[in-house]
Every structure is written in structure tokens, then in C-alpha cells.
Amino acid sequence: MKVLVATEKPFAAAAVNGIKAEVEGAGHQLVLLEKYTEKQQLLDAVADVEAMIVRSDKVTAEVLDAAKALKIVVRAGAGFDNVDIAYAKEKNVVVENTPGQNSNAVAELVFGLLVYAVRNFYNGKSGSELLGKKLGILAFGNVGRNVARIAKGFGMDVYAYDAFCPKDVIEAAGVKAVDSQDALFENCDVVSLHIPATPETKQSINAALVGKMKKGGILVNTARKEVINEPELLKLLEERTDLKYVSDIMPDAHEEFCKFEGRYFATPKKMGAQTAEANINAGIAAAKQINAFFADGCTKFQVNK
Ligand code: NAD
Secondary structure, X not given: OEEEEEEOOOOOHHHHHHHHHHHHHOOOEEEEEEOOOOHHXXXXXXXXXXXXXXXXXXXXXXXXXXXXXXXXXXXXXXXXXXXXXXXXXXOOOEEEEOOOOOHHHHHHXXXXXXXXXXXXXXXXXXXXXXXXXXXXXXXXXXXXXXXXXXXXXXXXXXXXXXOOOOHHHHHHOOOEEOOOHHHHHHHOOEEEEOOOOOOOOOXXXXXXXXXOOOOOOXXXXXXXXXHEOHHHHHHHHHHOXXXXXXXXXXXXXXXXXXXXXXXXXXXXXXXXXXXXXXXXXHHHHHHHHHHHHHHHOOOOOEOOO
């Protein structure tokens, strides 16, 4: 089979080597299209390939139509909104993502942000420690579980709430499961958000919820900016001068948040998954998933069922 890696922004060299070893090791042929600048280059490259690995590259209906032999597209990463999954389904093309491959990267950044916050953004003033503090993890998915693992190393008292993950799964990871997100905010010194942006979660982190936090509470957001009700959080930070908000996703109202100097920080760009390791892991996972698909029809990570 021909496996195309089509990346406007290429993988790291180590990732490409890993993908090549996986694909060729399974007896397939690797075709590389890197740093392409014209759509036509992509349309030509997909013409005779059975599989395709992309990063943020757009796999539109036009691309799918041009890919006459295509059976599977794997987006190396978690989000897959760059692929027209409905049209792919119509054309019987399996679309997969590579969940979990960037989770440790995001989880480590949570603690980068958190230490920065408890040490007063390194302004020279005495801060506080994480040891013994209560951490609430909102959503116990791939990232949330990694956050729990690292938090234990800091000696934190770890709690979690997940709307779909059973309590016994949370407890089996040595984490205290609570019954609601309200309970998490009421009980914890720090709450770290790991919910996806869905119709239910969008704007769900509002003043009523965050306002339940104890004095000195810290909210960490490495999920999505859409889950925050920004106007309400701005108002709350105005009223509750003890609260801090740190994120790797700049809010739409960043300028307004900036007035809370010493209590607000957002990285200039989304940083959570930006590590060499996450890049390599996602690329190699994509290659392995393609091999499994051709070997025995495995579609475990299909997102357009
Ligand atoms: P995941 O799919 O592994 O886990 C999501 C968890 O959320 C699941 O356990 C699910 O049961 C739970 N959930 C869904 N809806 C919920 C709700 N309404 N209330 C409570 N729990 C709910 O995803 P993940 O890999 O852990 O990533 C979590 C989110 O982090 C992603 O959706 C993405 O938006 C974000 N993310 C950000 C970065 C970054 O660079 N900052 C990178 C990767 C992921």
C-alpha cells in the first residue's frame, strides 16, 4: 500500500524517521509531501495512495474526490476539524485521530502554569507550595489522568469529576471521585479544566461555579477557551481579588483580563501540545494505526463511524 504523509508544516525529522520505519516495516511504501504551498500539489499527491497521514492539513471534499484509492486518513493529533469527516464517511474513507499522544505534554504544562501562579508569577514576593493542596481535575480523560499522576509527585491531594468516566475508574487511579463539578470547585484549592468543548461544556465555567472556590483559588485552563464564560469570569475576578486564572489558551478578552496583573496569565500561543515528543508520538501512532487497519481492519480510533 502507498502511505502519504502530507504536511504543510512538516513533522520533526525524528517523527518522519519513526513513521518511515513503521510503514516500511509493515511492507508498505511511504510517500512524503512536505512544505507544499499549492493545493494542486496535494491533489496530485493523493491521486494513487491508499492511506494518508496529516497534521493540520485540510482534507476537504475536493481532496477526498481526488484520492480515488484512499481508504484511511489519520490526523496525527487530537482534534480533527481539518478533515471533512462526513464526506469521508460517504466515500467509505475511515478517518482516525491519535488521542492521548499529547496528553503528557499538556499535563506537564498545567504544572508549569500552576507553579508560576503559586509563586506569584516570579515577582519576587513570597508564594505558596503545592504540597498538600487540593487539586480538582475536571474531566478524567487522557490529559486529566496524566495531571493526576504528576500531581501525586507534588504531594497534592487529588480529586476528579467526570460526567462519563465511572467513579471506580477514577478511584482505581488513586484519585478521589466527587459527585459533581460544583463539589470539585467548592472543595479544591486549584481546579484544572480538561473537558472537551461540546454544546454542554461551552461557557459552562461561569461565575456561579468558579465563585464557589475557596479564598486564594486558582483556575487552570488547558482545555479550550470556549468552555469559559469570559464576561462572567472577568466580573468575578473583579469581585474576588483573591482568585487567579492561568491558561495556555488566550481568551478573546485577553486585553481585559490583563488588568488583573499578578492574577492572570495566558501563553501568547496555544502551547500545551507543543513538544518534540508529542509530535513524534502522534506521527508514529498514526503510522501504527494505518498498519493495524491494513493488517486486520482495526478501526479503534475511527472518528467518523
Ligand atoms: P479525552 O477525550 O481523553 O477526555 C475528555 C474527558 O472529558 C472524557 O473523560 C469525558 O468523559 C469527559 N467529559 C466530556 N464531557 C464532559 C462534561 N460535560 N463534564 C465532565 N466531563 C466530561 O480528551 P483529552 O485528551 O483528555 O483532552 C481534553 C481536552 O483538552 C480536549 O478536548 C481538548 O479540547 C483539550 N486539549 C488541549 C490541548 C492544548 O494544547 N492545550 C491539547 C490537547 C487537548
